[in-house]
Amino acid sequence: MKQATAPSPADLRVSSRVTNRVTLSKTVISCGLLLVALVIAIVSMSLIGSEHLPVKASLCSLMSLGNARCGLTVEQFDILFQIRFPRILLSAVVGASLATAGAGYQAMLRNPLAEPYLLGISNGAAVGTMLALVFFGAFEWSRPVFAFAGALVATLSVYRLAHGRAGATPERLILAGVIVTTFLSSVIVFVTTLMDATRIRSFTFWLLGDLSGTNRSLLPVTICIAVVGVVILAANARALNLLMLGERDAFDLGVEVKRVRIVVFVVASLLVGSSVAASGSVGYVGLVVPHLARLSLGSDNRISIPAAALGGALFVIIADSIARTLIAPRELPVGAITALIGAPLFIYLLKKG
Amino acid sequence: MLFQAFHHRQSISVLLALLLLSPFGCVRSEKRTPEIVSEQREITDDAGRRITLPRQVERVVSLAPNLTEIIFAVGAGNRLVGDTSYCDYPEAAKAVEKVGDTLHPSLERIIALHPQVVLISTASQLEVFTNQLQNQNIAVFVTDPHDLEGVYRSINQIGEITGEVERAADLVQNLRARADFVEKSTQQLPKVRVFYQLSAEPLYTAGKDAFVTDLIRRAGGQSVTADVPGAWPKYSAESALATNPDAIILPTGGSMGEGNSSVAEALRRTAAVSQGRVYKINDDHLARPGPRAVDGLEEIAKVLHPEAFSR
Numbered sequence: 001m002k003q004a005t006a007p008s009p010a011d012l013r014v015s016s017r018v019t020n021r022v023t024l025s026k027t028v029i030s031c032g033l034l035l036v037a038l039v040i041a042i043v044s045m046s047l048i049g050s051e052h053l054p055v056k057a058s059l060c061s062l063m064s065l066g067n068a069r070c071g072l073t074v075e076q077f078d079i080l081f082q083i084r085f086p087r088i089l090l091s092a093v094v095g096a097s098l099a100t101a102g103a104g105y106q107a108m109l110r111n112p113l114a115e116p117y118l119l120g121i122s123n124g125a126a127v128g129t130m131l132a133l134v135f136f137g138a139f140e141w142s143r144p145v146f147a148f149a150g151a152l153v154a155t156l157s158v159y160r161l162a163h164g165r166a167g168a169t170p171e172r173l174i175l176a177g178v179i180v181t182t183f184l185s186s187v188i189v190f191v192t193t194l195m196d197a198t199r200i201r202s203f204t205f206w207l208l209g210d211l212s213g214t215n216r217s218l219l220p221v222t223i224c225i226a227v228v229g230v231v232i233l234a235a236n237a238r239a240l241n242l243l244m245l246g247e248r249d250a251f252d253l254g255v256e257v258k259r260v261r262i263v264v265f266v267v268a269s270l271l272v273g274s275s276v277a278a279s280g281s282v283g284y285v286g287l288v289v290p291h292l293a294r295l296s297l298g299s300d301n302r303i304s305i306p307a308a309a310l311g312g313a314l315f316v317i318i319a320d321s322i323a324r325t326l327i328a329p330r331e332l333p334v335g336a337i338t339a340l341i342g343a344p345l346f347i348y349l350l351k352k353g
Numbered sequence: 354m355l356f357q358a359f360h361h362r363q364s365i366s367v368l369l370a371l372l373l374l375s376p377f378g379c380v381r382s383e384k385r386t387p388e389i390v391s392e393q394r395e396i397t398d399d400a401g402r403r404i405t406l407p408r409q410v411e412r413v414v415s416l417a418p419n420l421t422e423i424i425f426a427v428g429a430g431n432r433l434v435g436d437t438s439y440c441d442y443p444e445a446a447k448a449v450e451k452v453g454d455t456l457h458p459s460l461e462r463i464i465a466l467h468p469q470v471v472l473i474s475t476a477s478q479l480e481v482f483t484n485q486l487q488n489q490n491i492a493v494f495v496t497d498p499h500d501l502e503g504v505y506r507s508i509n510q511i512g513e514i515t516g517e518v519e520r521a522a523d524l525v526q527n528l529r530a531r532a533d534f535v536e537k538s539t540q541q542l543p544k545v546r547v548f549y550q551l552s553a554e555p556l557y558t559a560g561k562d563a564f565v566t567d568l569i570r571r572a573g574g575q576s577v578t579a580d581v582p583g584a585w586p587k588y589s590a591e592s593a594l595a596t597n598p599d600a601i602i603l604p605t606g607g608s609m610g611e612g613n614s615s616v617a618e619a620l621r622r623t624a625a626v627s628q629g630r631v632y633k634i635n636d637d638h639l640a641r642p643g644p645r646a647v648d649g650l651e652e653i654a655k656v657l658h659p660e661a662f663s664r
Contacts, residue, residue, distance in 0.1 A: 049589070051595045075622075078594060079591040079594055083590045087590075212587070324589060328592065329588055329589040330582070330589070331587045331588070
């Protein structure tokens, strides 16, 4: 596995003014294109579902942002705006959160394989959510809070485990991730065995990643966390670029390594925690999307982080649309679709890289 | 060529092993032949397998709560030597030695209980496990009821296994009379369109193969998801809203506890909710294809067609 290439320190200093301008326009153009694609995806995916809705009327109603019924029946209007649209919105937010968190971990840990799902961080958030469900079932705000705590504990555990006396190697990090993942999986199995039969059913389904239970009271929180998280990580993109040279070199170039590390870990955990609390562990998003972003736009985090956020939203919207329509009116968990698309794509990237 | 590859010592040990093994092989095959053939009988289970049982069955293990209920109902409770942690009815079932739960029974404990037959509830349950028990000469009888007729069949089969044929026949006759009364009372009435919500988040319902779909039909209703493939499909929220049911049934209580006691968000705008036609029915009566399923049938019919049972 080749590491993402970073510009040399000399290049960065000499041509920083020139590259800044180039980077800015490149960011604006690529993100603008992705944003257009995202809007098209949101609108077009709103038109498909297990129930057929009249296309023209639905489009008209969507364009009015739900202010006009445009001849839709009350029921059709409810399907569009109470069920389908919030779910697509949640898909976008979960995708953006996971992809950005993945990009953040990959830059901070200087490891292209670092991904919330593969490092056990999603599992940490899942354990947190599960404990919130068991002990504070009625209090739904406890879910994202506990999920964040679980994700942060898992992040710090992986980081500590990966850093031995000889420092961290990419292999060591992945091994640490495997250990944390399997340990937390055992915790999950243990707790689900103790829970009653009905909760087990919903929980096992949900562990695969499932957007059907779109919780509208938590949706605004999830959106806010995603926006704030993406902005903070993007604001640290320059420091993350320098960190790709190694922590010591970055420190010599004036990066407050410790502060950046804490910011990235906390923000990424927050992003993973809020998306897992809302939808379970949707895998491979944080791996595939940042890879594609770097592959097509280069490894500059100032471009790849915002591009990963938009691309992640796009990816999960499409994956969930497949999950909810493929065997309609029955449904599949979205995590199964992202893994089905993600794993082969990842193998292809590995071979190519 | 092959023999050249063998060292002398190895070929000797292989020969020795063969010599040693052969007498044991003979003993084993002798043990397997039935001692007295006339004491055995054969019956067919729901998976179409021919099961050989001793004429007198004194030790039974049940791996599902509905089967435990049937065993007690036909008067064979004293022969039940093991059941699952889900088996909580009748009260006496709780005192029976537990062998684990329906999905994770302990093979060792079952063997230690020396049952003559182990009853399991669906063909899909524990295929490997069934083979292991059969290797221990413990018969495994599979029941797979998909409707009320299937329950009657299970009752008669368990009556036959335990030698309580008459009591089983009486029980079936009694249950059939009650079910027929319900069907007759609701037959002429307009069908009530029902959504059966197995769980709210994620949304699960009853499909074509679910036992409860048959109960709803017999109770003068029509499950709006009766044509969906499978027994317990995960169901699209927008399709659920689009079915716009007249009534929603929430199986809750019993072993479900407080679970599943509120309507899924997607269904809150349906006619059923606005007209207050959301009914909670004891899950143990709807989820267990046993004698109490007829209680469940009566309960569904009474909420769907209160006018037919007002006297």
